[in-house]
Amino acid sequence: MNPEFQRNVWLELTPLRLIVLSAVLALAFFAAALSGGWISPGWTARALFLAIVVVWGTHNAARSVVGEIRDRTWDGQRLSSLGAATMVWGKLFGSTVFNWVGGAVCLVVIAADAFDAQGIAAACAEVVYYIAMGLIAQATSLSASLIGARRRQGRTSLEMFLYQVAGLAAAGAVAAIADPTGSSIGMFPRTATLMWWNLELPTGTFLLVSLAVFAGWILTGCYRQMRLELKLTNGPFVWLGFLAFMMVYAAGFTPFTAPALDDITLRLMMAGGVAAALAYIAIFLEPKSRVQLRWLATEFGHFRFGAVLSHLQCWMMSYLVALAVAVALMVRFGLLAMAPELAATGAVLGFLTRDMAIVVLMNILARRRGGDFLALAVLVLAYGLMPSILTGLHYYGGQALLLPFRTDPLWMSPAAAWIEAAAFWAIAATQISLGEKKA
Numbered sequence: 001m002n003p004e005f006q007r008n009v010w011l012e013l014t015p016l017r018l019i020v021l022s023a024v025l026a027l028a029f030f031a032a033a034l035s036g037g038w039i040s041p042g043w044t045a046r047a048l049f050l051a052i053v054v055v056w057g058t059h060n061a062a063r064s065v066v067g068e069i070r071d072r073t074w075d076g077q078r079l080s081s082l083g084a085a086t087m088v089w090g091k092l093f094g095s096t097v098f099n100w101v102g103g104a105v106c107l108v109v110i111a112a113d114a115f116d117a118q119g120i121a122a123a124c125a126e127v128v129y130y131i132a133m134g135l136i137a138q139a140t141s142l143s144a145s146l147i148g149a150r151r152r153q154g155r156t157s158l159e160m161f162l163y164q165v166a167g168l169a170a171a172g173a174v175a176a177i178a179d180p181t182g183s184s185i186g187m188f189p190r191t192a193t194l195m196w197w198n199l200e201l202p203t204g205t206f207l208l209v210s211l212a213v214f215a216g217w218i219l220t221g222c223y224r225q226m227r228l229e230l231k232l233t234n235g236p237f238v239w240l241g242f243l244a245f246m247m248v249y250a251a252g253f254t255p256f257t258a259p260a261l262d263d264i265t266l267r268l269m270m271a272g273g274v275a276a277a278l279a280y281i282a283i284f285l286e287p288k289s290r291v292q293l294r295w296l297a298t299e300f301g302h303f304r305f306g307a308v309l310s311h312l313q314c315w316m317m318s319y320l321v322a323l324a325v326a327v328a329l330m331v332r333f334g335l336l337a338m339a340p341e342l343a344a345t346g347a348v349l350g351f352l353t354r355d356m357a358i359v360v361l362m363n364i365l366a367r368r369r370g371g372d373f374l375a376l377a378v379l380v381l382a383y384g385l386m387p388s389i390l391t392g393l394h395y396y397g398g399q400a401l402l403l404p405f406r407t408d409p410l411w412m413s414p415a416a417a418w419i420e421a422a423a424f425w426a427i428a429a430t431q432i433s434l435g436e437k438k439a
Contacts, residue, residue, distance in 0.1 A: 004082060004090020005097075012098040021098070025105050042113025045106040046130075050171075053103035053134040057096045058167030061138040062145050064095035065229075066160050069149060084226040092142050092222060103134060125180040125204060132211035133174045139218040141167030146225035151287050170218075178207040196252040210249075217242060239314045243278065243321050247271035261341075265332060272325035276352055279318035283356060284372050286313050288363035294432050319356055323349065343414050347404035350417025355379060357424035364431045 025048065032044040068074035077087070093100070107127055115123040144163040194203045220242075224234050251267040251274075261269075292311070299307045326349040333342035358378050363371030382402050390398045400413040401420075 002086055002090050004087060005094040008090060008094025009097055017098060021102050025102065029109060041109055045109035049103050049106040049130055053099050054137050054171045057099035057134060057138045058141040058164045060095045060099060061092060062141040062160050062163035064091040064142060065149060066145050078230055084223055084230055084232065088222050088226045092139060096138055125208060128208050129178060129180045132215050133171050135215050136174055136218055137167040137171035139222050140170040143222045143225050146229055147285050149229055174211065178211050180204055236309055236312055236317055239317055243275060243318060246274050250274045268325060268329050272322055272329060275318055275322035275325055279315050279322055282318055283315035283359050286315055288360050290364055290432055322352065339410055343410040344404055346414035347417045350414055350421050351404055354417060354421035354424055357421060357428050361424055361428040364428060
């Protein structure tokens with residue numbers, strides 16, 4: 001048996017805790033059965049599963065590594081012979097094994113209630129849904145805590161709470177999108193079938209399969225974060241595979257239509273938007289090391305492209321993929337003589353390049369914690385406050401300096417974006433080289 005998992009089982013599944021858990025669940029279901037109202041055993045089981053597995057489980061997953069760091073036992077575990085996969089399995093499922101024991105009891109009641117109401121298919125769907133929700137929520141909390149540990153954070157109660165909030169947010173996204181009861185929540189109305197890559201698929205089955213796939217990707221992310229925490233090197237191909245999957249998955253949907261744009265162009269826009277969004281997410285999550293950036297620049301200058309590719313961060317790869325998709329879109333717009341769309345795509349790409357430079361520069365200037373917060377403040381100023389001020393001053397043309405707006409002439413917005421991007425990257429490169437001279 002996995003030694004880390006076995007250690008957590010001994011710590012979590014004590015006879016007293018199991019007896020108390022069994023008694024509490026039995027009394028809760030018995031009280032619900034006697035109530036005779038809307039609080040049925042099935043409803044109670046669903047509420048208790050969310051409380052035990054999702055809320056409590058994300059807390060345990062978030063502190064599985066953070067608690068070791070705070071108790072100063074993590075360095076000893078990192079130096080042990082346990083591999084990354086063993087450590088992830090032991091931490092994720094070992095720290096939450098007590099929660100899953102209680103969740104398993106709730107799942108039996110949930111399945112019985114769904115089977116009695118709608119049959120075996122509904123029972124299986126709900127079981128898969130709740131297991132996937134709990135797994136995704138807990139794995140997200142663990143991954144967030146590992147990211148915090150890499151950034152030399154994660155020791156305070158507030159930060160640990162934020163890691164739990166990340167897991168709860170993931171569970172909320174699962175509930176909003178893939179609820180097997182078929183309820184409509186927000187912008188995700190449920191229909192019997194949906195169109196994906198021009199295929200008409202049953203909505204419930206598609207969403208449950210999607211949940212299983214995303215759970216696999218999140219577990220893979222935990223494994224790769226644990227490898228980095230154990231001072232191992234991750235190659236680029238897993239992240240590139242995830243990028244490709246997300247782009248293909250998102251491009252399969254066409255949430256909007258435009259009379260002037262064909263199907264291929266719309267799907268390219270969806271894929272490029274996903275790559276750009278992942279670039280923004282990754283650059284805020286990953287550490288921005290001056291030493292690593294300098295090393296990458298040196299290796300690139302010596303044409304050691306293999307070494308550069310193997311050490312690219314996720315945000316770099318996401319940006320390069322977004323760049324490639326944007327160039328493909330620009331070529332397509334050029335061939336179709338769609339000048340406004342061509343200019344807008346160039347402006348969006350330019351502002352994306354500028355924003356990457358702003359985040360890197362703020363982290364270099366801050367030197368310590370707080371660089372990402374400063375970068376976020378600058379982006380809020382650039383995309384929110386300044387355009388509002390310019391609108392209040394009735395200077396609408398000036399917004400093209402900050403946002404990819406359509407202007408006359410068309411080249412104003414993309415030219416401004418790329419000039420700003422070049423300026424910020426030049427300043428960032430100067431700061432990196434200054435650090436080298438000081439060293």
